[in-house]
Amino acid sequence: MTDLRRPVHLAVLAGLSASAYAGTLALVAMLQSSADAALIAERVPIRAAADSIAASHDGLEAAVAAATRRYSQVTSRYSALLPEIAGIETSLDTLATTTAGVTDSTLTLPTHVSLPTVQAAPRVVRVAAPATQATTGASGR
Amino acid sequence: MAEATLHRFEARAMGSVLRLTVRPEAGQDEDEAAAAAWAEVVDEFERSEQQLSRFRETSDLTELNRAAGSGQAVVVGRRLERAVIAADRARRVTAGRFDPRVLVDLDRLGYRGAALPSPAAATDQPGAQPPGLDNGVVCRAAAGRLRVDRPIDLGGIGKGLALRWAAGRLDRRDLHSYLLEAGGDLVARGRGPDAGDWQVGIEDPSGAETPLAVIAVADLAVTTSSVGVHAWIVGGRPVHHLLDPATGRPGGEGLLAVTVAGSDPAWAEVWSKTLFLAGRDGIADMARARGLAAWWIGTDGGLEMTPAARVRTVWVAAED
Numbered sequence: 001m002t003d004l005r006r007p008v009h010l011a012v013l014a015g016l017s018a019s020a021y022a023g024t025l026a027l028v029a030m031l032q033s034s035a036d037a038a039l040i041a042e043r044v045p046i047r048a049a050a051d052s053i054a055a056s057h058d059g060l061e062a063a064v065a066a067a068t069r070r071y072s073q074v075t076s077r078y079s080a081l082l083p084e085i086a087g088i089e090t091s092l093d094t095l096a097t098t099t100a101g102v103t104d105s106t107l108t109l110p111t112h113v114s115l116p117t118v119q120a121a122p123r124v125v126r127v128a129a130p131a132t133q134a135t136t137g138a139s140g141r
Numbered sequence: 142m143a144e145a146t147l148h149r150f151e152a153r154a155m156g157s158v159l160r161l162t163v164r165p166e167a168g169q170d171e172d173e174a175a176a177a178a179w180a181e182v183v184d185e186f187e188r189s190e191q192q193l194s195r196f197r198e199t200s201d202l203t204e205l206n207r208a209a210g211s212g213q214a215v216v217v218g219r220r221l222e223r224a225v226i227a228a229d230r231a232r233r234v235t236a237g238r239f240d241p242r243v244l245v246d247l248d249r250l251g252y253r254g255a256a257l258p259s260p261a262a263a264t265d266q267p268g269a270q271p272p273g274l275d276n277g278v279v280c281r282a283a284a285g286r287l288r289v290d291r292p293i294d295l296g297g298i299g300k301g302l303a304l305r306w307a308a309g310r311l312d313r314r315d316l317h318s319y320l321l322e323a324g325g326d327l328v329a330r331g332r333g334p335d336a337g338d339w340q341v342g343i344e345d346p347s348g349a350e351t352p353l354a355v356i357a358v359a360d361l362a363v364t365t366s367s368v369g370v371h372a373w374i375v376g377g378r379p380v381h382h383l384l385d386p387a388t389g390r391p392g393g394e395g396l397l398a399v400t401v402a403g404s405d406p407a408w409a410e411v412w413s414k415t416l417f418l419a420g421r422d423g424i425a426d427m428a429r430a431r432g433l434a435a436w437w438i439g440t441d442g443g444l445e446m447t448p449a450a451r452v453r454t455v456w457v458a459a460e461d
Contacts, residue, residue, distance in 0.1 A: 130355050134342070138368070139297075
């Protein structure tokens with residue numbers, strides 16, 4: 001005689017499997033969520049530091065830009081002064097030439113000059129000391 | 142309105158002649174103003190001598206010197222405190238060429254003042270400095286209290302300071318024309334006779350009556366360091382009172398006297414002594430480097446001077 005019972009146990013087995021799967025999935029999802037939260041928490045100071053570095057970089061960039069502008073200005077002024085500097089250098093060259101000429105001339109001068117012999121001593125006129133109100137000298141008199 | 146006449150007073154102070162020639166200002170009672178000025182000068186010199194003299198048994202300086210080396214701080218008057226600080230500064234400015242710590246050597250050579258405890262004077266070598274003193278002449282234990290490790294002599298700078306303080310008191314009495322002299326050092330203010338500069342003779346150290354030169358001064362101090370008076374014989378050798386702190390022996394080789402003109406009598410005194418100790422070979426360079434108006438007389442009797450002194454010189458004795 002053929003057993004006509006319905007395979008209920010298969011359905012139950014399938015249900016239990018599905019439940020186990022769902023539970024496992026939920027547990028994995030919970031663990032994943034927890035790990036993500038921890039990771040996010042760890043990344044907060046790094047993100048803050050990155051923001052700070054980005055801000056500093058912006059400031060540095062602005063400073064470099066300002067320095068570049070000033071450098072350009074100074075370069076422009078220096079360029080404007082170049083003709084004057086060239087003129088001064090020309091004057092210095094002229095002065096150096098003149099100085100060299102003076103130096104050459106001094107080399108031709110005698111090292112000493114003989115004075116003529118004095119024939120008679122000049123007449124010395126003695127003048128009396130003017131009147132004084134005090135005398136400075138040794139203390140203790 | 143006729144110009145006030147010159148009033149002249151004279152006395153002795155600090156072992157020297159103290160003299161004041163003063164012309165009271167217009168509007169002042171002449172006799173009263175002149176007498177009051179003289180009273181100020183006498184009072185200032187008496188107070189200064191009572192604090193600064195090493196010859197007075199009861200002076201503050203004698204008491205301080207007697208405590209030298211004991212580590213004991215002594216209560217002193219304001220004048221002595223200021224004088225010691227000024228002397229210490231002079232020592233530093235002159236790189237030690239001026240140093241008041243020569244009293245032991247002066248005593249040893251016989252130029253004695255009030256008696257001091259004998260051990261230090263008897264055992265010290267000439268010019269020897271006790272250890273640990275290079276940082277200064279004195280220690281200020283507190284305001285008005287001083288401690289010295291070695292006896293000090295404030296003779297020259299003390300007289301210069303007394304002149305400075307006395308002149309200050311005359312200035313505060315609205316006196317603007319006077320000549321204040323103390324033993325060869327002087328302060329000249331304003332105009333002298335006939336509305337001209339005060340004329341001051343530079344003494345001939347040989348004792349001749351005629352000065353070696355005459356200089357014109359106004360609003361200046363003039364001081365002289367000379368061996369014309371304080372010179373004597375020790376062990377058959379001539380010595381004098383201007384000691385070189387480096388050696389503890391008489392210095393100024395080749396010189397008889399040095400005169401310096403400057404704005405302040407105490408500093409003029411410091412420089413006249415310092416230049417003297419530089420000797421004949423070193424005085425010209427030192428005086429010119431400092432821009433000082435200085436005259437010096439060598440042992441041969443010759444007078445020399447710096448360019449700054451030349452412009453103040455109105456007459457020089459003709460050489461024979």
